[in-house]
Amino acid sequence: MLATRVTEKPKLSKDFTVCECCLSAAALHGYNGHQSNNRVKKDLLYMIRFENVSYTYPQGEKPAVNDLTFELPSGSFHFLSGPSGAGKTTIFKMLYLDILPTEGKTMLLGKNVGNLSRNEIALLRRQMGIVFQDFRLLDNLSVRENVLLPLTLHGAPSAEQEKCVDEILDWVGLGHKTHEQPERLSGGEKQRVGIARAVVNRPKLLIADEPTGNVDTAMGKRILHLFCELHKHGTTVLLATHDRELVENFGFPCLYVQDGCIKKIIPGGQELPKQSEIEDAA
Amino acid sequence: MAYKVAQAAKKALSLDYSGANRLLLLMTIMLCWLIAVGAASITIFSNVYQVWQLNQQGQISLYLLPSSDDSEIQNLQEKLVAFPAVSAIQKLDQHKVQSLLQPYFQTTQAFPLPVVLVATVKPNIDRQKFDALVHTLAPTAEIDDNRAMLQVIAKTVNLSQWGIFVFSVILMGIMSLLVILTVRTGLREQKKALSILQFLGGTDAFLTNLIVRQIVLRSLLGWGIALCIAIAIVVCIAFIWPFLGNLLTPQVWLVLFFTPLLLPIIAWVTASTTAYSIVQKS
Numbered sequence: 339m340l341a342t343r344v345t346e347k348p349k350l351s352k353d354f355t356v357c358e359c360c361l362s363a364a365a366l367h368g369y370n371g372h373q374s375n376n377r378v379k380k381d382l383l384y385m386i387r388f389e390n391v392s393y394t395y396p397q398g399e400k401p402a403v404n405d406l407t408f409e410l411p412s413g414s415f416h417f418l419s420g421p422s423g424a425g426k427t428t429i430f431k432m433l434y435l436d437i438l439p440t441e442g443k444t445m446l447l448g449k450n451v452g453n454l455s456r457n458e459i460a461l462l463r464r465q466m467g468i469v470f471q472d473f474r475l476l477d478n479l480s481v482r483e484n485v486l487l488p489l490t491l492h493g494a495p496s497a498e499q500e501k502c503v504d505e506i507l508d509w510v511g512l513g514h515k516t517h518e519q520p521e522r523l524s525g526g527e528k529q530r531v532g533i534a535r536a537v538v539n540r541p542k543l544l545i546a547d548e549p550t551g552n553v554d555t556a557m558g559k560r561i562l563h564l565f566c567e568l569h570k571h572g573t574t575v576l577l578a579t580h581d582r583e584l585v586e587n588f589g590f591p592c593l594y595v596q597d598g599c600i601k602k603i604i605p606g607g608q609e610l611p612k613q614s615e616i617e618d619a620a
Numbered sequence: 621m622a623y624k625v626a627q628a629a630k631k632a633l634s635l636d637y638s639g640a641n642r643l644l645l646l647m648t649i650m651l652c653w654l655i656a657v658g659a660a661s662i663t664i665f666s667n668v669y670q671v672w673q674l675n676q677q678g679q680i681s682l683y684l685l686p687s688s689d690d691s692e693i694q695n696l697q698e699k700l701v702a703f704p705a706v707s708a709i710q711k712l713d714q715h716k717v718q719s720l721l722q723p724y725f726q727t728t729q730a731f732p733l734p735v736v737l738v739a740t741v742k743p744n745i746d747r748q749k750f751d752a753l754v755h756t757l758a759p760t761a762e763i764d765d766n767r768a769m770l771q772v773i774a775k776t777v778n779l780s781q782w783g784i785f786v787f788s789v790i791l792m793g794i795m796s797l798l799v800i801l802t803v804r805t806g807l808r809e810q811k812k813a814l815s816i817l818q819f820l821g822g823t824d825a826f827l828t829n830l831i832v833r834q835i836v837l838r839s840l841l842g843w844g845i846a847l848c849i850a851i852a853i854v855v856c857i858a859f860i861w862p863f864l865g866n867l868l869t870p871q872v873w874l875v876l877f878f879t880p881l882l883l884p885i886i887a888w889v890t891a892s893t894t895a896y897s898i899v900q901k902s
Contacts, residue, residue: 434819456900457823464821474816476632483628488820490629535820 384445385543385574386410386433391442392598393428402428404598406442410576412542415569417585418578420595426578429595430547433576434468435459447542464491467536467573469546473528475520481531482507482516488539506534510564526557533564537573544568546577550584562588582609632813633830635806641838644802648842648887649849651791652880656850659879662784664867669777673770680739681764682754686732693735696757700737703753705745712736788882795883799835799890807831807898814902828895835891839884846880 387409394401403425410416418426431437432444435451444451447465454462475484482503489499507513510530520528529549536544546565550558562577562584569575579585585592589606635641684693693711700709712720717733725731741750747767754761807814817827854876858865 436819457825460818460821460823460826462821463819466821468819474812474819476813476816478634478637478813479628479631483631486628487632487817491817491821491823491826 383412384409385412385414385447386576387443387445388432389443389445391432391439391444393432393437393439393441395428401440402598403432403439406599408593408600410574412574413569413572415566415575415590416577417588417590417592418576418595419580419582419585419592420601422580424595425598426595427547428598430545430578433545434466435463464488464539465542467539467541467544469529469532469536469544469549471548471551473520473532473552475528475531475535477519477521480517480519481512481523484520484531485534485538488535502538503534506538509567510534511560526553526561529553529557529561530564533561537568541573543574544576546575548578548580550579550581555581555583558584559587629817629830630833632817633810633827635802635810635831635834638802638806638809640798640802640805641834644798644835645838645842647794647798648839648883649846651795652843652846652883653850655788655791655880655883656846656876657853658784658787660850660854660872660876662781663869663872663875664864666777667867667869667871669773673773676766676770677743678740680741680750682737682739682758683762683764684735684737684758685760686734688735688758688760692758693737696754696761697737699753699757700739700750703750705742706739706750707742708740710738710740712738792882792886795839795886796890799839799887800894802835803831803891803894803898807895807902811902814899818902824896824899827899828892831895831899832888832891835895836884836888839887843880843884847877850876850880 388406391403391406392401393403406425406429418429420426428437432439433446435446435454438444438452446462449458449462451459451462476487479487485503485506486499489502504513504516507516510533512527512530512534515523515527520531523531529552533546533549536546544565549561549565553561558581565575565577566588585604586609591606592604593600594602594604682696684696697709697711700706714733717736720736721731721733747765751763754763814827854868858868
């Protein structure tokens with residue numbers, strides 16, 4: 339097993355290096371560098387932190403995720419790639435707290451998810467944006483209502499909500515389809531509605547499971563540009579994809595997963611390894 | 621706008637698509653109507669019974685032989701008026717006695733009429749001493765003792781009240797079952813919406829509230845419709861039979877309005893517990 343630390347580690351005093359957006363994220367969590375110990379600083383500065391995490395499905399014989407250790411700093415953008423059945427979806431399920439690890443410790447937005455109550459899990463999810471491969475839109479709601487949903491859980495002021503929804507829908511290029519039902523949209527449009535819904539409450543962490551899986555290459559690139567824009571505003575993004583071209587072209591680091599653990603960290607702009615190369619390295 | 625936003629969440633987890641929800645409305649109307657009319661009828665019956673019981677307890681009839689002479693009757697009247705707790709004593713005229721006895725002697729008009737004295741008494745009368753005094757003064761006199769009959773009727777009334785209580789419990793049970801059925805089938809059909817709302821950060825309390833609101837509003841609607849029907853029927857009855865109109869006291873109207881409210885309260889409690897347990901398990 340390969341214990342992994344992402345190369346874009348922020349710097350803080352003697353132990354860490356930190357970029358501006360990471361510091362602001364830390365400030366959001368109430369971090370005070372003079373009072374906290376390094377362990378606390380570390381938890382706050384990393385949006386995602388997996389420590390020796392394993393997960394075995396109830397009927398599974400071997401773990402889907404095996405002794406996984408990695409950290410993603412605040413404000414970073416990473417791809418998660420790997421062959422089918424490598425454990426990407428299980429990792430994502432753990433990230434959006436659909437399942438909890440059978441072993442190890444998961445920290446999300448500075449919180450140990452193992453100690454959270456159901457209510458706290460729900461509140462934590464409100465700080466995250468989740469984009470699903472199968473969109474998960476509600477067909478009985480219009481595009482606008484689907485995007486409004488996360489805001490209704492927040493209780494934000496209504497005028498602000500309307501404005502925010504209009505802005506987001508324009509941003510994803512669906513300003514003219516706000517009253518359409520999702521079933522009448524194309525795959526790319528549905529995915530953009532899913533993205534709009536995920537970002538409407540300005541999440542600190544955005545996780546996207548194969549958001550380009552059901553769209554053509556051009557639409558895939560367009561969706562990726564939307565994620566890049568969010569990243570520029572300080573959102574931490576983790577994006578799972580099979581698409582080698584996208585990973586190689588967009589120049590963000592990639593966590594390469596195989597057999598339930600991260601086999602390799604590929605720095606931004608480099609080519610993804612071929613399957614045989616990974617096996618040889620292992 | 622706030623209404624619109626709330627609508628999105630409500631619409632997402634709407635139970636309107638469930639057939640059981642329509643059944644709930646129909647059954648609530650039926651059960652509320654049954655309870656409203658039943659409770660109002662029982663109140664009227666109870667009021668009538670109480671008045672009748674007071675009349676029965678407040679009067680004692682004495683039957684003397686037709687051959688009794690006036691001095692004997694006069695003496696009896698004087699002595700009985702002086703007896704503690706006797707307010708008045710009145711001798712019924714022969715026409716009235718005849719009309720009272722007529723139903724029992726339909727075949728002949730020629731029968732000797734007894735002398736009937738009616739004593740108006742207070743509830744604290746000592747019946748044993750009163751009876752002893754009557755038998756001393758007029759050994760052949762028959763005293764109309766309706767205590768046994770009153771007890772029988774009181775038992776019957778008690779029994780009917782218990783019957784109504786049991787019937788009400790059965791109705792409440794039916795209502796609870798209907799609500800459980802509606803919530804279960806509704807949430808089964810909305811499983812996808814429930815899971816999406818949970819991933820967006822909906823807390824158990826928020827999601828439960830969305831369901832409970834719908835059930836309570838629907839049962840209140842059922843209560844309102846049932847009440848309108850019940851009032852219309854009662855007003856029609858009072859119009860057709862004016863003597864029944866006199867029995868419609870404010871107490872009857874209060875019972876008519878508020879007793880069926882028990883069903884929305886039961887619906888609220890049942891929906892809260894059922895929805896919460898399903899949301900928690902999902």
